[in-house]
Amino acid sequence: MTNSIETLPTPRHTDPADAPPLRWGILAPGVIANDFVDALRAHTRQQVVAVGSRTLERAAAFAARHGFERAYGSYEELVADPDVDVVYVASPHSEHAAHAHLVIAAGKHVLIEKPMAVTAAEARGIAEAARAAGVFAMEAMWTRYLPQTDIARQLLADGMLGEVKVVTADFGGAAAYDPAGRLWAPALAGGALLDIGVYVVSWASFALGAPESVIATGELAPTGVDAQVALVLTSPGGGQALLSTSLLSGTPSLGSISGTAGRIETDSPFWGPSGIRFHGSGGTVLHWADPFGRPYRQGMSYEAAALARYVTDGLTDSPLHPLDEAITTLQTIDEARRQVGYRSAAGGAQ
Known part of the structure; x- marks a missing residue:
């Protein structure tokens, strides 16, 4: 095709x-x-x-x-x-x-x-x-309910990328260290993965599904929570996701999905309203920039509207982000935290 x-x-x-x-x-x-x-x-x-x-x-x-x-x-x-x-x-x-x-x-x-x-x-x-x-x-x-994500969803469903082989995403920000604060305290389930890393893992899940293998390496904060993590996820079909998240440094907040026939690249931030670019065969490049004027967290209006439609229609789960997928995303994070040596509030490794 x-x-x-x-x-x-x-x-x-x-x-x-x-x-x-x-x-x-x-x-x-x-x-x-x-x-x-x-x-x-x-x-x-x-x-x-x-x-x-x-x-x-x-x-x-x-x-x-x-x-x-x-x-x-x-x-x-x-x-x-x-x-x-x-x-x-x-x-x-x-x-x-x-x-x-x-x-x-x-x-x-x-x-x-x-x-x-x-x-x-x-x-x-x-x-x-x-x-x-x-x-x-x-x-x-x-992120799943944003207009740009729906463009990506349609491109994937129509086979415009071919077989997905490489997915990338990063999300990092330099956060002031406070051992009692929400981001850093084990008792509050602190760490980069649960706070912002969930976005990059979810992006990989969107493109590739649940991984069959997880490789993670990172740096722990003095409190024992993950301050920075890099992940390689491999899907059953052989596609790989290269992901990073950090509380130590700001990163571009970009996402990409590359396949055998084309690729998608987001504008920044990939997790909020921004834009998307499609690179197709023969050098085709098409760009869509979000025109709706709902930047950053104003984009949460889309998820609330989606929920209202689903409830009105009698659904009990989201067709765009089912509960089972939220669970498998956390399975990936569980394994990544275990590999980097995350120490729980009880003082032991995750």
Whole structure:
């Protein structure tokens, strides 16, 4: 077959405001929750109606900032609110499993900030609970729902790259070292892999599926968490992913997918709204730059809109990023952390 094309595929679902509105509750009003609500208010018809925090004062301040009234001084009160359809879990990822189970037990749909859990075993428990309860559960891997990712998805599905052989992705940033901080503390499941490395592993999974082998090397912080990691993943079909993540240095934040007939290269950042370039046969180069004006975390509006469509359609899992894939991504991270010697909060190796 030929991969000669004159235009790139048109991305689908480019307007998050076209999704039917659900009533959202916010569990843990931190920085990312603030950005999530800002994105929903600016670009969707989703309704944020309640927030729960460990203190009523913090919840009330968040509600006042975003213009809604219902604020709760406990997570239990939030998930019990009969007017909440879906809960966004925005707590530190060390708490994701416990909070996801709390939401599911209350019979609510749940969007869990990435990573879905700290380990694959925890993620599997969340998936099993959601399926047993018949509620929708989704990891907030918002990159999967971006317009540029849909272009890549269509190119892959149409065979325009041929057989995928090499995938690359990097995500790094220089973070100030604080042994008690979220990024560095073993008790908070700190480290590069779980915080930002999940993006690069998920990108490889998007292109190649779950790997059959993982090779990882890296540098540990004084606290024992991974400060920097490089990975080589090999798929059952022989394709390889070359990935890196770092809390020590900023990196370009680029992704690529190369096949026997062509390749895709993203603009930066690959994990947020940016752009994509296709290199085809005969020197064809086509570029798409995101025109929608929803930069960086404003792109979280796409995942919320997707969830609203899925729930309205009666689905209990995301067709673009299923729970089983979130689990296998964490299996890869589990193995990488083991290989680099990650030390858990208990003081032992991962």
